[in-house]
Amino acid sequence: MPATKKDFALDRYDVDAIADYYRNQPLRVWWRCIVIFVPLIWLFLRLRLNAKASAKELKKLAIESRKLLTRLGPAFIKIGQALSTRPDIVPPVFMDELAELQDQLPPFPNEIAFQFIRDALGADPLEVYAEISDNPIAAASLGQVYKGKLKTGELVAIKVQRPDIAAGIALDMYILRGISVWLKKTFKFVRTNLAAILDEFASRIFEEMDYTFEGQNAEKFAKYYGGLDEVYVPKIYWQYTAKRVLTMEWIEGIKLTNVLAVKEAGFDSRHIIEVGVQCSLRQLLDYGYFHADPHPGNLLVMGDGKLAYLDFGMMSQVSAEQRFGLIEAIVHLVNRDFVALSKDYVRLGFLTEDIDFEGIVPALSEVFNPPEGQSLTQMDFKDMTDQLSQIMYDYPFQVPAYYALIIRSLVTLEGIALSVDPNFKVLAVAYPYVANRLLNDTAPELRMALKDLLFRDGEFRWNRLENLLSNAQENPDYNLNGTLDKGIDFLLSDRSEFMHDRIIDEIVKGIEVETSKRLPERLRSSLIGDIVIDPKVKVSISTTEAPSSLGYIARLWTILQKDKAIAPFDILPLATRILSKRQTLTIGRDVISKLAQRSLVRVVREVLLRDEKKYQDDQQQDLVNNSIRNPQGEERELVGSGLRRPVNGRSW
Numbered sequence: 001m002p003a004t005k006k007d008f009a010l011d012r013y014d015v016d017a018i019a020d021y022y023r024n025q026p027l028r029v030w031w032r033c034i035v036i037f038v039p040l041i042w043l044f045l046r047l048r049l050n051a052k053a054s055a056k057e058l059k060k061l062a063i064e065s066r067k068l069l070t071r072l073g074p075a076f077i078k079i080g081q082a083l084s085t086r087p088d089i090v091p092p093v094f095m096d097e098l099a100e101l102q103d104q105l106p107p108f109p110n111e112i113a114f115q116f117i118r119d120a121l122g123a124d125p126l127e128v129y130a131e132i133s134d135n136p137i138a139a140a141s142l143g144q145v146y147k148g149k150l151k152t153g154e155l156v157a158i159k160v161q162r163p164d165i166a167a168g169i170a171l172d173m174y175i176l177r178g179i180s181v182w183l184k185k186t187f188k189f190v191r192t193n194l195a196a197i198l199d200e201f202a203s204r205i206f207e208e209m210d211y212t213f214e215g216q217n218a219e220k221f222a223k224y225y226g227g228l229d230e231v232y233v234p235k236i237y238w239q240y241t242a243k244r245v246l247t248m249e250w251i252e253g254i255k256l257t258n259v260l261a262v263k264e265a266g267f268d269s270r271h272i273i274e275v276g277v278q279c280s281l282r283q284l285l286d287y288g289y290f291h292a293d294p295h296p297g298n299l300l301v302m303g304d305g306k307l308a309y310l311d312f313g314m315m316s317q318v319s320a321e322q323r324f325g326l327i328e329a330i331v332h333l334v335n336r337d338f339v340a341l342s343k344d345y346v347r348l349g350f351l352t353e354d355i356d357f358e359g360i361v362p363a364l365s366e367v368f369n370p371p372e373g374q375s376l377t378q379m380d381f382k383d384m385t386d387q388l389s390q391i392m393y394d395y396p397f398q399v400p401a402y403y404a405l406i407i408r409s410l411v412t413l414e415g416i417a418l419s420v421d422p423n424f425k426v427l428a429v430a431y432p433y434v435a436n437r438l439l440n441d442t443a444p445e446l447r448m449a450l451k452d453l454l455f456r457d458g459e460f461r462w463n464r465l466e467n468l469l470s471n472a473q474e475n476p477d478y479n480l481n482g483t484l485d486k487g488i489d490f491l492l493s494d495r496s497e498f499m500h501d502r503i504i505d506e507i508v509k510g511i512e513v514e515t516s517k518r519l520p521e522r523l524r525s526s527l528i529g530d531i532v533i534d535p536k537v538k539v540s541i542s543t544t545e546a547p548s549s550l551g552y553i554a555r556l557w558t559i560l561q562k563d564k565a566i567a568p569f570d571i572l573p574l575a576t577r578i579l580s581k582r583q584t585l586t587i588g589r590d591v592i593s594k595l596a597q598r599s600l601v602r603v604v605r606e607v608l609l610r611d612e613k614k615y616q617d618d619q620q621q622d623l624v625n626n627s628i629r630n631p632q633g634e635e636r637e638l639v640g641s642g643l644r645r646p647v648n649g650r651s652w
Helices: 007-010 015-023 026-049 056-074 074-083 094-099 110-121 167-188 194-208 211-225 259-266 269-287 321-335 338-347 360-368 380-392 401-420 427-440 442-452 462-471 480-491 494-516 523-529 549-560 570-581 580-630
Strands: 129-132 143-150 155-161 245-249 251-256 290-292 299-302 306-308 315-317 531-534 537-539
Touching: 015 026, 026 167, 056 074, 074 094, 074 167, 074 194, 094 380, 110 155, 110 245, 110 338, 129 155, 167 194, 194 211, 194 401, 211 245, 211 269, 211 290, 211 315, 245 338, 251 259, 259 269, 269 290, 269 299, 269 306, 269 321, 269 401, 290 401, 290 442, 299 531, 315 401, 321 442, 321 531, 338 360, 360 380, 380 462, 401 427, 427 442
Parallel strands: none
Antiparallel strands: 129 143, 143 155, 155 245, 251 299, 290 315, 299 306, 531 537
16 A cells, blocks of 8 residues: 555655655656756756865855755755765765754744644643643754643653654655665766665654654663763653654753853863763763764753753664774774774775775874874864765775764764863773773673784783773773772683783793892893793893883782772782682693793703803813914814814824
């Protein structure tokens, strides 16, 4: 049965149903095509003719593009906002302008809105609510909001959907999808599957138009993040909520960007921004369920200083595999391993497996190498994403929908943060959380990521562990005992067996270095001087080199006690657990064995070298004596020495 306008208002996005419906309305489709494509084609031709235009001229065209999308209506406003996060489709200058698209339209008449309330809730608005504002307090592309009061006294926000919005968006999606399929088939340079992107996008818009989905999103968000001390999620009143009407708790607050008002209320805007960053990191990396539209109007500072989230129409989900992939990419970024980072992009779906990395690796290196004297965490996230966007536009990247929404979320959050504090660095605030996750998460993928971060070419990088611990302590969730417990459990488990040989080597080296500092010079050179155990591997122990493993451990111990001194009674159960582990006995036995082996080899070598030196000294003395006894230059062979002397002009 063909879909109807009413179906569009009620049902999910259905490509086939929409196609069946609009095939029977050719005149309506063609008229909308004219309205859409005449100005778009004209704009496209101007872009082609101005391909080498100055930055100023391109900026002007970008502004015209934004205004055109606004005139074309709700679907195109949403499309423009989505394109502002698609560097594989849109040049950076246009992305910046599209990000300015405002999801605002003139309000529609109260009579229509109140009729929708009657239809949805089965009663007149003033029978449902004790009070309702005479006019909407806000109007967006999909609906408008009234302030009201329930008969039980609670203040509420009442969101009502625009009339015929579903049918209009469905028509635009039908037309754009047809064009996308044609472009993909006709032009080889179109790399991205535009139809798939449109389908994903349209599905989300249709979910936004069903306010029961938004209510469920809000409750899911509250379940995951509402327990955070400084985060608040408004309550949904289900008895007054339907598909076209949403009633939720009214939040009285100050926009986070209103720094002066926040300060006058007695709150620290920067601290509240950090709360927002921490919450966003939890959304992205803990549960993978995140708010994809955290613009200033959706983040309010409440009277008690909590950060309230509003508008749960645009949410997204990141799978565990994608979350771990993002953390692994962060590790490779910290390691400056751009070949591995390129491979991460393949695993995350940005690049195809047959991609040639020759040009991409140097380009990534250029983007992610901070200026002289600056660390990666001190870089501006927006500047970095702008440069990365240019790479994604120049090379065959295909940006997954989930990543586009993540970037939109983080860039928006950083924009708010910079309006509060121009020196705010979102990466510097975010890294302590990542460090804490790497140290505490027992997921195999993150254990391997931690190994990649701490080891290079078989060497343990103590400075990296020191840096991780220092950063992790800055995270609000840092727990010293938990970190130690999980670290010990992991290091002494079968899962980390691949690290045991390296741990043993580090312990042995540390003992040798510390021992060398306490031995007399002659004995030190005898026992722990340079030695070749394997012809290809030379081990040198020097008291003047970088801090030893045990020296680093002492420094780490100082870090661990920072602000949280470890009492002796905390150490005893920890030591008991360590000593009771089977792997502890194995590692201890191997350390003793290796120390004994290396010491024995060194002693044997010292004895042999001393005997050989004495033998050579004796031979040298014989040579001197013979020279004195044979002044005529007689040749004599010094047996066993390999030296010959002339005696009467002939050889013996």
